[in-house]
Amino acid sequence: MGKGKIYKIGVIPGDGVGPEIIKAGMVVLNAAAEKFDFCLDTVYYDFGGERYLKTGETLPDSAIDEFRKLDAIYLGAIGHPDVKPGILEKGILLKIRFDLDQYINLRPVKLYPGVWTPIKDKGPEHIDYIVVRENTEGAYCGIGGTFKKGTADEISTQVDVNTRKGIERCVRYGFELARKRNKKKTLMCVDKANVLTFSGDLWRRTCQDVNKEYPDIKIDYAFVDATCMWMVKNPEWFDVIVTNNMFGDIITDLAAMTQGGLGVAAGGNINPEGVSMFEPIHGSAPKYTGKNVICPIATISAGGMMLDILGETEAALCVEQSICKALGEGYIKSLEAGKMGMGTSEVGELIARFVSEI
Ligand code: IPM
Ligand code: MN
Numbered sequence: 001m002g003k004g005k006i007y008k009i010g011v012i013p014g015d016g017v018g019p020e021i022i023k024a025g026m027v028v029l030n031a032a033a034e035k036f037d038f039c040l041d042t043v044y045y046d047f048g049g050e051r052y053l054k055t056g057e058t059l060p061d062s063a064i065d066e067f068r069k070l071d072a073i074y075l076g077a078i079g080h081p082d083v084k085p086g087i088l089e090k091g092i093l094l095k096i097r098f099d100l101d102q103y104i105n106l107r108p109v110k111l112y113p114g115v116w117t118p119i120k121d122k123g124p125e126h127i128d129y130i131v132v133r134e135n136t137e138g139a140y141c142g143i144g145g146t147f148k149k150g151t152a153d154e155i156s157t158q159v160d161v162n163t164r165k166g167i168e169r170c171v172r173y174g175f176e177l178a179r180k181r182n183k184k185k186t187l188m189c190v191d192k193a194n195v196l197t198f199s200g201d202l203w204r205r206t207c208q209d210v211n212k213e214y215p216d217i218k219i220d221y222a223f224v225d226a227t228c229m230w231m232v233k234n235p236e237w238f239d240v241i242v243t244n245n246m247f248g249d250i251i252t253d254l255a256a257m258t259q260g261g262l263g264v265a266a267g268g269n270i271n272p273e274g275v276s277m278f279e280p281i282h283g284s285a286p287k288y289t290g291k292n293v294i295c296p297i298a299t300i301s302a303g304g305m306m307l308d309i310l311g312e313t314e315a316a317l318c319v320e321q322s323i324c325k326a327l328g329e330g331y332i333k334s335l336e337a338g339k340m341g342m343g344t345s346e347v348g349e350l351i352a353r354f355v356s357e358i
Helices: 018-036 049-055 061-067 087-099 164-181 197-211 224-233 245-258 297-310 313-328 344-357
Strands: 006-014 039-044 072-077 104-110 128-134 144-147 155-158 186-191 218-223 240-243 266-270 276-280
Touching: 006 018, 018 039, 018 072, 018 297, 018 313, 018 344, 049 087, 061 087, 072 087, 072 297, 104 245, 104 297, 128 164, 128 245, 164 186, 164 197, 164 240, 186 197, 186 224, 186 245, 197 218, 218 224, 224 245, 240 245, 266 297, 276 297, 297 313, 297 344, 313 344
Parallel strands: 006 039, 006 072, 072 276, 128 240, 186 218, 186 240
Antiparallel strands: 104 128, 104 266, 144 155, 266 276
């Protein structure tokens, strides 16, 4: 013991249920560290709504400089009922994504065994794909403005920025993933090229250009509205999806419902050359704060993704298998808050035990 690697992990529990789910996640990650002989050296940060209300500060640039020295960031949830929408999202979550150039938002859509899906007659063999969401451009750039505010002639613009470089690195990540998954060997580019003709054209031409480097992978195109339909009707058609920031945001909430709910949906904000951040895709669920009722599996699964990116592949797989065991063998009754048949912390302990035993 103790001979393995040491990873420096920044932990941001955040608001609402954030601290509870992060605690459960850390119990599992520490069990994995013990078993696979590595060490997680954690540094906790109190960024979030409470700190903002007390100090007026969201996330200072000095924190970003500290984050650059980390191996990864583990985030609970950001969002406070007393803070106006947009402040914490932009000031903390999006700031980290943008400043650390986490240009991929990786969101696996996987129905675990034993989990109920609202999609009739579909099981884990049908719902198993992954969304590669561009994470630093598009309508999220914050470019635009307001003119004649408060008058009947008010105008607002919100610019959808698409760069060749940004698309290319995202698409390349998608091709690599399709090759690594070795399933349908298809990359599905999701856009709205029938209306958003300029950006759609750039995305599609970039896909075709990069495809030349991946002749073993087929490229397919789908409009985002039709994609929503197929995600419900024929989710088994998908393997790897690449899409822009906004479309990726929207379709992954729909996807989360098909995989049983936000209680299991995890995501990674990835900079393959830098520092990545892992989080459940759900919010801070303030009404459940401190009640020990919320499902921590999305956070645990995000922790597993973090181990994978750190290079602890075996440990990541073990976390994933332990989640499958807890859900597939009926230990956890439901993913809904208060209906799991045990508390948030107990789910963490159960999965940690499986990590040690499997
Ligand atoms: C997500 C969230 C964020 C986003 C919000 C909170 C800014 O919805 O991670 O999907 O839109 O990206
Ligand atoms: Mn979202």
